[in-house]
Structure formats: C-alpha cells, structure tokens
Amino acid sequence: MMEKIASYPDALTDETFHYCPGCTHGITHRQVAEVIDELDIREETIGVAPVGCSVLAYEYFDCDFQEASHGRAPAVGTGIKRVHPDKTVFTYQGDGDLASIGTAEIVHAANRGENITTIFINNAIYGMTGGQMAPTTLEDQKTTTSPYGRDLKKAGNPIKVTEMLSELDGPAYLARVSMHDTKHIRQAKKAIKKAFKAQHQKAGFAMVEVVSTCPTNWGMSPLDAMEWLEENMLPKYELGEFVDEVEVE
Amino acid sequence: MPEKVLMKGNEAVAEAAIKAGCRYFFGYPITPQNDIPEYMSRRMPEVGGEFLQAESEVAASNMVYGAAGAGARVMTSSSSPGISLKAEGISYIVGAELPAVIVNIMRGGPGLGGIQPSQADYFQATKGMAHGDIRLGVLAPYSVQELVDLTYVAFEMADKYRNPMLILGDGMIGQMMEPVEFKEEVDPEELPRKEWATDGSPGRERNKLTSLALDAKVLEDLNLKIKDKYDRMREEEVRYDEYRLDDAEIAVVAFGTTARICISAIDELREEGVKVGLLRPISLFPFPSDPIADLCGQVDQVLTVEMNTGQMVEDVRMAVSGRCPVEFYGRTGGVVPSIEELKEKILELRGEK
Numbered sequence: 172m173m174e175k176i177a178s179y180p181d182a183l184t185d186e187t188f189h190y191c192p193g194c195t196h197g198i199t200h201r202q203v204a205e206v207i208d209e210l211d212i213r214e215e216t217i218g219v220a221p222v223g224c225s226v227l228a229y230e231y232f233d234c235d236f237q238e239a240s241h242g243r244a245p246a247v248g249t250g251i252k253r254v255h256p257d258k259t260v261f262t263y264q265g266d267g268d269l270a271s272i273g274t275a276e277i278v279h280a281a282n283r284g285e286n287i288t289t290i291f292i293n294n295a296i297y298g299m300t301g302g303q304m305a306p307t308t309l310e311d312q313k314t315t316t317s318p319y320g321r322d323l324k325k326a327g328n329p330i331k332v333t334e335m336l337s338e339l340d341g342p343a344y345l346a347r348v349s350m351h352d353t354k355h356i357r358q359a360k361k362a363i364k365k366a367f368k369a370q371h372q373k374a375g376f377a378m379v380e381v382v383s384t385c386p387t388n389w390g391m392s393p394l395d396a397m398e399w400l401e402e403n404m405l406p407k408y409e410l411g412e413f414v415d416e417v418e419v420e
Numbered sequence: 421m422p423e424k425v426l427m428k429g430n431e432a433v434a435e436a437a438i439k440a441g442c443r444y445f446f447g448y449p450i451t452p453q454n455d456i457p458e459y460m461s462r463r464m465p466e467v468g469g470e471f472l473q474a475e476s477e478v479a480a481s482n483m484v485y486g487a488a489g490a491g492a493r494v495m496t497s498s499s500s501p502g503i504s505l506k507a508e509g510i511s512y513i514v515g516a517e518l519p520a521v522i523v524n525i526m527r528g529g530p531g532l533g534g535i536q537p538s539q540a541d542y543f544q545a546t547k548g549m550a551h552g553d554i555r556l557g558v559l560a561p562y563s564v565q566e567l568v569d570l571t572y573v574a575f576e577m578a579d580k581y582r583n584p585m586l587i588l589g590d591g592m593i594g595q596m597m598e599p600v601e602f603k604e605e606v607d608p609e610e611l612p613r614k615e616w617a618t619d620g621s622p623g624r625e626r627n628k629l630t631s632l633a634l635d636a637k638v639l640e641d642l643n644l645k646i647k648d649k650y651d652r653m654r655e656e657e658v659r660y661d662e663y664r665l666d667d668a669e670i671a672v673v674a675f676g677t678t679a680r681i682c683i684s685a686i687d688e689l690r691e692e693g694v695k696v697g698l699l700r701p702i703s704l705f706p707f708p709s710d711p712i713a714d715l716c717g718q719v720d721q722v723l724t725v726e727m728n729t730g731q732m733v734e735d736v737r738m739a740v741s742g743r744c745p746v747e748f749y750g751r752t753g754g755v756v757p758s759i760e761e762l763k764e765k766i767l768e769l770r771g772e773k
Contacts, residue, residue: 214622215622217619227632229630230628234620234626235619235626236626236627236629236630237629237630239482239512243485246478246479246482246486247483247486247489250482250483250487251489251490251618252486253444253470253472253483253487254487254490254492255619258619276479278475279474279475
C-alpha cells in the first residue's frame with residue numbers, strides 16, 4: 172500500500188509563477204496553499220493581493236481574491252471580513268507595501284484586532300520596481316536608491332514591524348520566520364498555520380513576517396542570497412513568536 | 421401614506437441609505453458631514469449592519485472597495501478634502517467594476533479651505549475624480565427630500581452599472597432640516613445575488629476582482645467596456661428639472677443649493693414681469709446637455725450660477741455651442757449668493773439685451 176506524502180496543493184492554480192529563480196515567494200505561496208488545504212477552507216477563503224512582486228498572487232491561489240491598491244490590503248481585507256465574518260480572509264503583502272505606504276492600514280487593522288491573517292514578506296528591498304530601498308533595507312545595504320549604502324542618518328532605520336505591532340493589544344498571533352533553510356521553512360509553515368487558526372478561533376489579528384530573499388535585486392545567486400539572509404538579516408530581524416494567544420487544539 | 425419626519429440632510433441621507441439596503445458604512449470625521457458617520461454609528465447596530473470609523477479616508481475608501489467586492493451595498497461619506505483622499509479607492513472601485521455610493525457634502529477649498537457650503541468640487545466630481553479614464557454617476561439634490569430620493573437611486577444605479585455613484589451635496593443641504601418621507605425599505609437579503617462577488621461561496625469557480633491588466637489591449641478593452649456603461653448612462657440616466665421656463669427669455673442653469681436661491685430670485689423677478697426660468701441639472705454626470713441645447717431656440721441668453729468660480733458653466737457652454745450667449749455668476753470660498761445679488765445680475769443681463 173502506497174501512501175501519498177506530498178502533492179501539488181489544491182489551493183494553487185496551474186499557473187506558472189512569474190517569480191524570479193531562487194525567490195522565496197514560491198515556497199511561501201506553497202505553504203499558504205498547503206495550510207488552506209489542510210484546514211479545508213479553499214472554497215471559503217478570500218485573499219487580498221498587494222502591489223509589489225506578489226501583485227499577481229490572485230492568479231496563483233485557487234480561491235476568491237481581490238487585488239488591493241498599494242498598502243491598503245488590510246483595509247480591503249477589513250471591508251471583506253466585516254461583510255463575511257465567518258469566511259477566512261488573508262492578505263499577502265511585501266515590505267514596501269506593508270511597512271512603508273501601508274503602515275497606517277496594518278497598524279490599525281492590527282490594533283482593531285481585525286480578525287484577518289496577514290502574510291508579510293520582508294526581503295529588505297522593492298522587488299517589482301527594480302530594487303529600490305525599502306523601509307526594511309539594512310544599514311549600508313546598497314539598492315538602486317541607496318547606491319552608497321543605506322545611510323541611517325539620512326534614510327532612517329530598518330523598521331521592525333512585528334516588534335512594533337506586538338506593542339498593540341489587538342494582535343492574537345505575531346511571528347517572524349525565515350525561508351533560508353529546511354529547518355526554518357518547516358517552522359514557517361507551522362507559524363502560517365497558527366496564523367490562520369487564530370482567525371478561525373476569532374482571537375484577533377494574526378501576522379507572520381517571512382524573512383525572504385530577492386536574489387535578482389540583491390545581485391546574488393539564490394544560494395548566496397540564502398546565506399546573505401542568514402548572516403545579515405537574521406541579526407536584525409529576530410525570529411520567533413512575539414504574540415501567541417492561539418489555543419492549542 | 422408614509423409619515424413625514426423632520427430631518428437634517430446629513431441624517432436623512434444616512435437613513436435613506438439604510439432604507440435602500442445599505443448595511444456597511446466606513447467613514448472618517450470631517451466637517452460639515454459628521455452627522456452622517458454619527459448617525460450610522462447609532463443606526464447600523466440596530467439593523468444588523470456594520471459601522472467602522474476608519475483610520476483615514478484612504479483606508480475608508482479601500483474598505484468600501486473590499487465590502488463592495490464582497491457583494492454588499494456599502495457607502496462612505498466625506499467632505500471635499502476627504503474626497504480627495506478617497507480618490508484612490510474610487511479609481512480601483514471603477515477599475516474592478518464594483519458598486520458603491522459616496523457622499524460629498526462639499527465645503528470651500530482649495531487645501532483645507534473652510535467649512536461653509538461650496539460647489540467647488542464640480543470638476544472633481546464630474547471629470548477629474550481620480551486617475552484613469554473614469555466617471556462616476558453624479559447626483560446633485562437641491563432639497564433634503566430629493567437627497568433622500570436620490571440616495572435610493574444611487575444604490576440602484578451603482579448595482580445596475582457596477583460603478584460608484586456620487587451624491588454631491590454641500591454644507592447647506594447637509595445641515596438644513598426639512599420634512600421628508602421615505603420610500604419603502606429595501607431588504608438587502610432580497611436583493612439579487614452578485615455572482616461576481618468574492619464572498620467565499622463554495623461550489624463555483626473562484627472570483628477575482630482586480631483593476632490590473634498588463635496587456636495594453638486587455639486594458640483598452642476594459643476601458644471600452646466601462647465607457648459603454650457611461651454611454652448607456654448618458655442615454656438612460658439624465659435627470660433634470662425645469663422651473664418657469666415656458667415663456668422665459670432668460671434661462672438660469674444652476675444645481676443643488678444654488679438652484680434654490682435662483683428659484684427664489686426667479687419668483688421675485690416674475691412678480692416684476694421679468695421672464696426668467698430655471699433649468700436644474702440633477703444628474704451632473706450624465707449631464708443634461710440636450711435639454712440645455714434646446715433652450716437656445718427659445719431664450720435670448722443663459723446664465724449659469726454656481727458656488728465656485730465657474731465650473732459647470734463649461735459644460736453649459738459646450739452644450740450651447742455658441743448658439744446663444746452664456747453668462748456666469750458665482751460666489752466661492754463658502755460664500756452663498758443672496759437672492760438680491762442674483763436678481764441684480766439677471767436684471768443686468770436683461771438691460772444689456
């Protein structure tokens with residue numbers, strides 16, 4: 172008797188990802204889709220896509236989807252969730268979208284304890300527009316708009332969104348995970364699942380920050396990008412669960 | 421017979437929205453429309469609806485986008501500077517072809533401007549609301565009763581055309597009290613199902629709502645599809661009213677609050693034997709160009725009166741196409757023209773004949 176231990180997730184369409192080789196969006200998409208399958212919620216889930224590399228997420232996830240304007244996915248998700256409080260609503264946003272133009276929307280959705288799930292991709296750069304400085308760009312990191320390296324005195328500091336949101340009373344689950352090796356990828360999946368469970372328990376706002384790579388705009392091979400992430404991003408962006416009010420089932 | 425109740429314009433538009441089946445309201449405080457979110461915050465829980473005070477007008481309009489996409493009758497309201505902020509969400513609502521109702525209780529601008537009544541957002545409402553080749557259906561009431569009636573119309577049109585509708589009032593309409601009666605209530609549960617909505621319904625193909633089209637031809641096709649709806653609105657949704665125009669030699673064209681003052685001026689001038697009447701556009705988009713053009717055969721001149729420095733007058737001139745003189749009179753910045761000054765202007769025109 173053969174046992175099926177892995178398959179293509181039902182919650183992903185057959186569309187080919189447009190993501191660059193080595194980009195970790197693909198892994199994160201797959202994990203979100205697997206969680207949707209495991210919780211058997213594909214037909215009752217409504218996703219909200221951002222503006223950024225994952226703007227076309229609605230082509231890849233096989234569930235209802237709305238494409239939001241830049242940074243506003245938590246507001247759009249709020250609108251959907253208020254109409255359908257018993258459906259599953261998630262936003263999928265990058266760091267330019269969530270941590271720069273969308274700071275008001277994410278802070279207030281989190282603070283209201285809006286019962287939605289957010290997947291936040293932090294790769295320390297603007298990908299889709301071609302490698303500009305993001306709010307999460309590290310000190311001295313070179314981008315197309317910080318060609319001499321990010322000067323903290325002029326361009327401000329890398330923003331730690333998960334720590335910032337953990338000061339609020341609204342979030343029920345906040346975690347930061349990383350995509351740089353198998354062990355951490357497995358941990359990431361657990362966190363993403365918990366973030367959806369928080370919503371189903373009507374516990375409040377849930378977000379997983381996924382420390383990710385951008386080999387193309389970092390100018391590295393995918394493998395070097397994984398190593399660069401581990402060596403440079405993880406000291407700044409500490410991994411772990413910052414808020415966890417999810418009940419163990 | 422429905423009972424008449426005395427209501428402030430802002431509260432009346434809120435109650436009318438609820439009676440038209442709206443159960444979701446996302447707003448942000450700004451004078452002179454604060455009575456709308458305040459009323460909604462009190463009433464929505466009573467009817468099983470949702471009121472949410474958003475963190476900004478930008479967020480509010482994007483919440484409207486989400487709720488509209490999720491299949492609900494949804495409304496937001498604001499006043500001039502706040503409408504500028506809502507513009508982003510409105511463009512996406514048009515692009516994704518969603519129904520929504522937006523109320524602008526106009527105040528004087530530009531910038532922070534003032535809080536007195538104004539009609540300075542005519543261009544914004546009818547032509548330049550936001551980026552892209554977009555229009556909103558624009559309805560401009562001149563009384564609290566008409567504000568109520570047009571609110572039902574706005575929700576019906578929004579659903580019919582899958583396009584946002586704008587109710588364009590001003591601080592005067594919002595703040596004044598008049599007796600109103602409400603038509604029969606719409607039960608939102610009885611409305612036709614929106615098959616395209618992202619409502620997480622099982623057993624069907626998934627629904628996607630987006631305004632993104634990276635292929636220029638696909639995007640052109642979307643724009644042409646949207647334009648077709650506007651052409652249909654031009655054929656089916658033109659609304660206007662006429663007052664004492666039958667034998668008029670001078671036609672005044674004015675909308676909203678300004679039209680009321682013009683009516684008072686016209687009544688007094690008629691007493692003095694001056695043959696003057698009013699054409700009052702109710703739908704500012706689609707604009708009643710044909711009835712205004714038809715005036716040319718009858719009247720000697722047209723006077724457009726607005727609470728701005730001359731905006732609708734451009735549409736009036738376009739309709740008239742040089743076939744008769746079009747004069748303009750306006751006050752702006754929150755100054756409301758008096759009956760006396762309008763009479764004086766009309767008499768001045770008559771003297772120049």
